[in-house]
Amino acid sequence: MSAPAIEVLQVHKTFATGGGRVVAVDDVSFAIPAGGVLGVVGESGCGKSTMARLILGLLAPDSGEVKVEGQAVSGMDRKARARLIQPVFQDPFSSLNPLARVKDIVAMPLVAQGTFGRAEIGRRVDELLARVGLSAEMGRRLPAELSGGQRQRVAIARALVLRPRIVVCDEPTSALDVSVQAQILNLLAELRRDLGLTYLFISHNLAVVEHVASEVAVMYLGRIVERGSTDALFARPEHPYTKALLASVLTPEPGLGVPDVGLGDALPDPANMPPGCRFHPRCPVAEARCASESPPLRKRANGGAECWLA
Ligand SMILES: Nc1ncnc2c1ncn2[C@@H]1O[C@H](COP(=O)(O)OP(=O)(O)OP(=O)(O)O)[C@@H](O)[C@H]1O
Numbered sequence: 001m002s003a004p005a006i007e008v009l010q011v012h013k014t015f016a017t018g019g020g021r022v023v024a025v026d027d028v029s030f031a032i033p034a035g036g037v038l039g040v041v042g043e044s045g046c047g048k049s050t051m052a053r054l055i056l057g058l059l060a061p062d063s064g065e066v067k068v069e070g071q072a073v074s075g076m077d078r079k080a081r082a083r084l085i086q087p088v089f090q091d092p093f094s095s096l097n098p099l100a101r102v103k104d105i106v107a108m109p110l111v112a113q114g115t116f117g118r119a120e121i122g123r124r125v126d127e128l129l130a131r132v133g134l135s136a137e138m139g140r141r142l143p144a145e146l147s148g149g150q151r152q153r154v155a156i157a158r159a160l161v162l163r164p165r166i167v168v169c170d171e172p173t174s175a176l177d178v179s180v181q182a183q184i185l186n187l188l189a190e191l192r193r194d195l196g197l198t199y200l201f202i203s204h205n206l207a208v209v210e211h212v213a214s215e216v217a218v219m220y221l222g223r224i225v226e227r228g229s230t231d232a233l234f235a236r237p238e239h240p241y242t243k244a245l246l247a248s249v250l251t252p253e254p255g256l257g258v259p260d261v262g263l264g265d266a267l268p269d270p271a272n273m274p275p276g277c278r279f280h281p282r283c284p285v286a287e288a289r290c291a292s293e294s295p296p297l298r299k300r301a302n303g304g305a306e307c308w309l310a
Contacts, residue, residue, distance in 0.1 A: 003070030039213030
């Protein structure tokens with residue numbers, strides 16, 4: 001059997017801040033098979049972007065390991081890594097050079113490899129622009145002359161020009177108008193299907209993840225508190241945090257057992273983690289032991305939840 005596209009093995013990552021040491025990713029493990037799409041959801045500050053940067057090799061874990069197609073990402077040569085795994089970030093405007101023409105922006109990863117001739121670069125850039133729905137005329141524009149959706153198409157073309165097999169999408173539609181979000185999600189889904197890509201797809205919005213992901217991992221304060229197939233997680237959420245996230249995007253149905261509370265309270269200070277289950281201060285169904293004992297993973301097919309009551 002071939003190695004998973006992405007393998008995260010007991011990864012731990014902290015940051016030193018003025019307020020103390022923040023645990024951003026706390027002993028997280030998961031794998032994404034080739035061609036799979038794992039959606040990672042959670043509120044802002046739960047560690048999703050740190051997870052993305054660890055997988056892209058832009059950050060090193062304190063402990064644990066990230067493997068891409070069976071190779072440790074930490075030991076990989078930068079150029080080789082770029083040919084294998086690429087990011088698409090939230091804000092295309094800040095990630096696109098404002099002074100460069102679209103064609104040159106998309107060509108950049110090819111130029112950086114130092115092995116592609118001009119003709120090949122031109123051919124690949126034209127092919128990618130057409131593939132993401134941008135005309136040759138758009139290729140001659142500057143980022144400021146494009147709409148938000150068009151700029152994200154440029155960022156996607158740039159991510160795919162080296163023909164990577166894995167793409168890490170970090171909130172790729174969150175900065176876009178709602179009407180444009182669906183177009184970009186459809187484009188990403190189509191590209192995945194046609195090119196056989198693997199996605200790690202990060203969003204704070206479960207509704208977005210439902211559209212693209214076959215599996216979902218729910219992150220809360222650095223831990224994956226629930227995971228499962230998208231269908232199972234939406235139909236039968238186990239963790240009260242997942243239920244609260246779902247309640248914020250769905251009209252609750254009585255059968256779901258969605259608690260009648262929102263996530264009004266702010267996320268606890270990650271430099272000062274609550275003891276026991278870290279969700280207990282905000283949990284509508286917490287019991288006494290939730291405040292003192294860390295919950296075990298209660299497994300179910302393809303996943304499970306870290307909750308005493310699951
Ligand atoms: N470079 C850094 N230095 C210090 N703290 C950091 C750094 N990067 C992230 N953190 C902290 O790590 C925790 C997780 O942040 P992260 O950005 O990964 O979360 P997130 O779920 O992606 O949120 P967002 O969607 O707002 O980016 C937060 O408490 C954040 O403040």
